[in-house]
Amino acid sequence: MSSIRRSLPVLGLAAASALVLAGCASGSAAGGEGDSGLSVVASTNVYGQIAEQIGGDLVQVTSLVTNESQDPHSFEPSARDQLVVADADLVIENGGGYDAFIDALIDSSGSEAPVVTAVEHSHDWPENEGHDAESGEDADHADESDHSDEADDDHGHDHVEGFNEHVWYDPHTVVHVAEAVAVELAELDPDNADTYTANAEEFAGEIEALEASLAELDGAHGGAEVFATEPVPGYLVAAAGLSDITPDAFSEAVEEGQDVAPATLLESLELIESGDVRVVITNTQTAGAETAQIIAEAEARGIPTVAFSETVPEGETYISWMQANIAALTEVLDA
Template sequence: MRTRTVAAVIAMVGVTAGVAACGSSDDGGGGQESAGGSPVSVVASTNVWGDVVRQIAGDHARITSIIDDPSADPHSFEADVRVQRELSEAQIVVANGGGYDDFVDTMLSAADTRATVLNAVDISGKEPAAGEELNEHIWYDFPTVAAVAARVSDALASADPAHASEFEANEKTFTAKLTTLEGTEATIRETAAGAGVAITEPVPVYLLEACGLTNETPEEFSEAIEEGEGVPPTALADTLALFSEGKVKLLAYNEQTTGVETEKVLDAAEAAGVPVVPMTETLPAGKDYVTWMTENLSTVAGALKA
């Protein structure tokens, strides 16, 4: 688990009036006003959670997603004064938590804000196993996303009571789509339970486990990749052997965090004819959350049949 850092320029917050908003901003298209006279201001740490908010808020929120570049490595993100400004002005903040975006807590502590803060990891209720760290990539866990959506609906209703019924209806529609995704996982599980898979990082592990698949990757390998550290030679050798020895059915490959070791793993998978399933940490351009996850599951299912 690697935390995102906060740039030293936070100290300059007092002189930054007029700085443009960071990340992506989505006014929901309609720009309709809430009961308070303007759309609810929401800041999400990533565009994944920003899209979840959009599904619930519709046209009644101005949503800013801080980490939103699908071609960049989110681990290298450094928050700056623009992020501080957005967070300080938000009515609702949606953070991932679990160490993924600690800059949110750091900056909120330094700001004079009364924002409602929703921490997805806290909402999930997940706890790490004894002696281990929690896998913070919980947006790949559909029950957690549903729980966060419910809390988002409540927070929006508190900020904009005039549209509470619309938020509730949107949340029910979104949750129904998540239920469909869980059904797809169950279908995959019926035929592929117990099949071994490999990963470069633990990003999609919740989804893979929900499909009944077993992560065979040495923990030392995926941890080193996630932390940006050198992979122990034995861990790399053991990971490469998964493909040459036919122990895995697919490789889930994080396209946003790559390097020499991950490229060796990719080459080994391709040489052995093991299907590669691309995975990302942020929402791909032009996709919403449900479309993205539907395509991820379709790719997993196809790889297992190859």
């Protein structure tokens, strides 16, 4: 996956209108034409699916990136996407430089919709002073996450050195994102505030079940060494108590679409050859020569590989997707 950013072309509104008439769209809406409800636009279907769970039939959700083969880093939005963002009541993005295209769309469309930025709810986000799940401060944190005037002037965040922006693989962060979505929907639609709150609480209960599964994995295999070709699953790996021994220089190069230095590749292959690595974790949405070498070496030594994706697979919910990821790790480590 490449985190190299480039200016994304956003077509003019005249072209956008033409595309609308032609029925072109790169995203997928939760509701059909003519449905009523708040319009929610999410950069990827990860956050779109979460919004669907919180908003239910009261919202129409459009996720701009839905295809498992599409790398969100290189996604180029259409003119239709610009119009969808312009009409949004609420926008949900990952932030941290991951989905810069949504920030370009917000700016070019003139959208004044509130924006929920997922990275801001991570304990590891440099600007986040943290939140205490036991002290009842979560709601305060969600309230404070609303886009201020200052934030509205700078929707996006550049890639932050040393910060893993793939925060949707951290269930605890996702709970806070869901709370923030519920808060925003309640402010936009006060008559249904209790429904949004109840849905968020139900979702939080499902996240607790995920965290219990991760705790069980930690108890059974805590400290087991894994090799992750990219930092995408880093939060889930850490929550499971597993030890990611991948050289930073390897995963960073792969993430940024650069060649892995020969010395780093040799070091990585030696780690696989050592026999200490229990599983190799890859990304379904990117591929490269160095990753292929790691996979080949792992297969030659009987080390299982597990592939994680950056978007929710078709037919899955966020919860079922994470359950499947945890189950996949558990299965190979139990073997």
